[in-house]
Amino acid sequence: MTIVRDAANDDTQARPGPEGEDARLVEEATLLDPVVHKQPRRFYAAMRKLDPVHYDAALDMYLVSRWEDIQTVQRDPLTFSVNKGYHTQQAKGFAEEFQQILREKGGGYFPDAIMSDPPYHTRVRKLMESAFTAHRVKDLEPRIEAVVDGLLAELADKGAMDAVTDFAQPLTIRIICEQLGLDWSIKDRIARWSTAVTAQIGRMQDREEMLGHAAQICELQRYLIAKMREREADPREDMISDIVHARDGEGEGSVLTFEEAVSLIRALLIAGNETTATALSNLVLILATEPAVAEMLRASADDDRLMNRFVEELLRIEPPVRGLSRMTTKEVELGGRMLPEGAHLLLLYASANDEPEIFPEPRRFDMERKNIMKHVSFGGGVHKCVGLALARMEIKVAARLLVRKFADVRLAIAEEDIAYLPTVATRSMESLPVTFTLND
């Protein structure tokens, strides 16, 4: 195949190109450019080599492209603030109007409690972790299997599906609804709510769009608040009850405020969707375009150890989250560059995962990497993904059942025609039509 593309095996994309071309890329390219946005690996490689903490003028952000520097940032949450980084991005340009709408029509403006810095973050995070209790995680596998089985059975006779909208999104939504204890009839609304919430982080939305999204978020909050009131009075075995009743120690700060709880439940509902759905769409894409990987998966389906490694390598090679932001709280050196206070950084996970010094032949899907956990697709440090056990389990079960049930998964459109959502935060396909046959 001669199509130059960004997925899976094309190793040339992860390596720097000719000297002059790299210099030009670093000089001229921006993540806002749709072409770079779709195939950013060459740009990443050029930055890693020539300018590892690169100022992207169009985005007004410093792009952090090396593993080592990303690690430094993640390990120092006070110098590199999530709180400042996140809240500057929030509804960029329309923050006041946005907040006003939420106060008037959405039951309140609830700033994301988890998008904060220690020591406040430490307390909130601990209380949030109570929703991921050991026995809930242990329970996950059979329940997720039932959900995936049901969904695949519905799709089986059709012989074709949109892997994003028929498979990945409904699957993650069903599971998070079940975990949170939400009524599954809201599935259509969740997709809209998700888009609206994520748009506040990564997207360059105009005012018109902001108003539409704000209306969605109001509806979401009113819905969640009603559910929380129910669980306050009548706790059940679900995550909403866990959050509403979470307690750590005694006295001030030992429980979550109402505002904090709304924001956390909203985060759990949304954070896990787009990301996990993206991972599942990437799974289908790789099965459809990389026969060798499909074969590897088929051979691993019955071996738990191999399946765990398959999932980690899938996340490494195609990280669902493109990059999350930080803001410096003081002047600081990073990767040989002096950053002023208030510098806005974007951590490029896909770039770190492509570093050949850490992951030899980075574009090769290699389940036997000895340091397979070194990928940064779940972030790291105090903000490392709190939902990672759930995410891993979903991907593992989906991959296993998919490959057992479906065979010969193929793209129904040309690979160049795959469209990506216009957000900086995740790298997600809009749609992925595929055909398949059934295993006997």
Added chain:
Amino acid sequence: MGEICVTLTDIEGSVVEIEDGAEGETLMELARRHDVKGIIAECGGACSCATCHLYIDAAWSAAVGTPDPVEEDMLDMVEDIRRPTSRLSCQITLHPGLDGLIAEVAPEL
């Protein structure tokens, strides 16, 4: 109440003597309480990050026991730094039988 003693070598090679381990707390929690360098515990003890990894002193390995399957899967993914007595400290609950335990913090991922 806590009277369980453990000796940990941190990632910089310093030996940390801890004397107030409490029965029922995990070795990870104890190490975090004392800011033992290299025990990061990103996942807060959920057995899903392997940043609380340490090598149990061979003489203590039997008393501490072997990893369960979930921990085993996690250790498998840090093969490059794994050793025969590797354990995730968040999966080790302290009890009087572990009084005197010796271990060394594994290098960072």
